Amino acid sequence: MTRPVYVHDLDALTAHVRSLRATLPHRVELLYAVKANPEPDVLRTLAPLVDGFETASRGELRRLAEVLPERRAAAYAGPGKTDEDLTAALAAGVHRIHVESPAELRRLGALAVAARRPARVLLRVNLPVAAPGASLVMGGRPSPFGMDPADAVECARRPPAGVEVRGVHAHLASGLDAPLAGAVATDVLRWSVTELGATEVDVGGGMAVDYLRPSSRFDWAGYGRTLAGLLDANPQVRLRIEPGRSLTAYCGAYLTEVIDVKRSGGEWFVVVAGGTHHLRTPAAKGHPQPFTVHRRRGATGPRTDGGPVTVVGQLCTPKDVLSRAASAGVIGVGDVLVFGMAGAYAWNISHRDFLLHDPPEFRTGDPRELAAEWSTRPIRP
Numbered sequence: 001m002t003r004p005v006y007v008h009d010l011d012a013l014t015a016h017v018r019s020l021r022a023t024l025p026h027r028v029e030l031l032y033a034v035k036a037n038p039e040p041d042v043l044r045t046l047a048p049l050v051d052g053f054e055t056a057s058r059g060e061l062r063r064l065a066e067v068l069p070e071r072r073a074a075a076y077a078g079p080g081k082t083d084e085d086l087t088a089a090l091a092a093g094v095h096r097i098h099v100e101s102p103a104e105l106r107r108l109g110a111l112a113v114a115a116r117r118p119a120r121v122l123l124r125v126n127l128p129v130a131a132p133g134a135s136l137v138m139g140g141r142p143s144p145f146g147m148d149p150a151d152a153v154e155c156a157r158r159p160p161a162g163v164e165v166r167g168v169h170a171h172l173a174s175g176l177d178a179p180l181a182g183a184v185a186t187d188v189l190r191w192s193v194t195e196l197g198a199t200e201v202d203v204g205g206g207m208a209v210d211y212l213r214p215s216s217r218f219d220w221a222g223y224g225r226t227l228a229g230l231l232d233a234n235p236q237v238r239l240r241i242e243p244g245r246s247l248t249a250y251c252g253a254y255l256t257e258v259i260d261v262k263r264s265g266g267e268w269f270v271v272v273a274g275g276t277h278h279l280r281t282p283a284a285k286g287h288p289q290p291f292t293v294h295r296r297r298g299a300t301g302p303r304t305d306g307g308p309v310t311v312v313g314q315l316c317t318p319k320d321v322l323s324r325a326a327s328a329g330v331i332g333v334g335d336v337l338v339f340g341m342a343g344a345y346a347w348n349i350s351h352r353d354f355l356l357h358d359p360p361e362f363r364t365g366d367p368r369e370l371a372a373e374w375s376t377r378p379i380r381p
Contacts, residue, residue, distance in 0.1 A: 036244025171204025252343025275313015303332030
């Protein structure tokens, strides 16, 4: 039995990001949200393709410093920042600290004065902007994320000593299609300019990734046209976006081997090595993870009849479900399953210590080539 493996296709990642970057106005600053996938190879690949990295913890700051010591973080975000967090962001020379509340702004100002380092900030604002159809909503209603607009106006007008307020950050929702993302960006920029006179606006990320339709893609060209119109109307504004999932999801795959196939209550179950303690995405998002099957050469063990299947892992919980498929075809013991779209919020969000199973391996390259080679190996116990 070969241990499950994550494969990051760095050539595909490069091509994808270059393609979408070409659709954006040159004045739009493209940041990568490190939380989506902080793997060192991914960060190194993205370094020449993006304008900067958005971090949300001291751990991410450390990772960025270890992997790309020449790159300062472009942004430091997240609710509940401690004094240690803020001090680390100041010491790291983060370009912009995204401040979540008036109290956080006051603490940051005191720390900046003590450190004799100016804190250049964007105020995260919870604007009353509707995002119908979003998969995850962080604003537009009572929320722990960001500050009320009236508080933001007061903070911008009377910032504490040590703080330079440069503009607004507003990441309000995720799972946005291009028209909705463009509408949200329009509302955010309009409020930021009208109410604060902001010259820097970060409209966040949240571009939709559709796990049920793997070939579907966010309409970057349409979104780019919307942003171009906003910049034409507001030439004084520096506009930033900070996607994560929509950059890296497509470059990662999780490969594993079928251990057992069985029928229970008239339904087929395919049991694979690994599980949601390696690939948490389907459990976290509530979707079936897309997969393809590479038949094991010479396999003679049990197999399904080609009907609907539920693919599960090795954990002692009924929630350890990776996927369900109505038309996966025949699947047998020893076959190799390739779970696509595993390049974001996958291993890094998984409850990896549950049952203390071995971690997966990590490689780079084309996952299809590795799966094809794996499927020719003799089956080992």
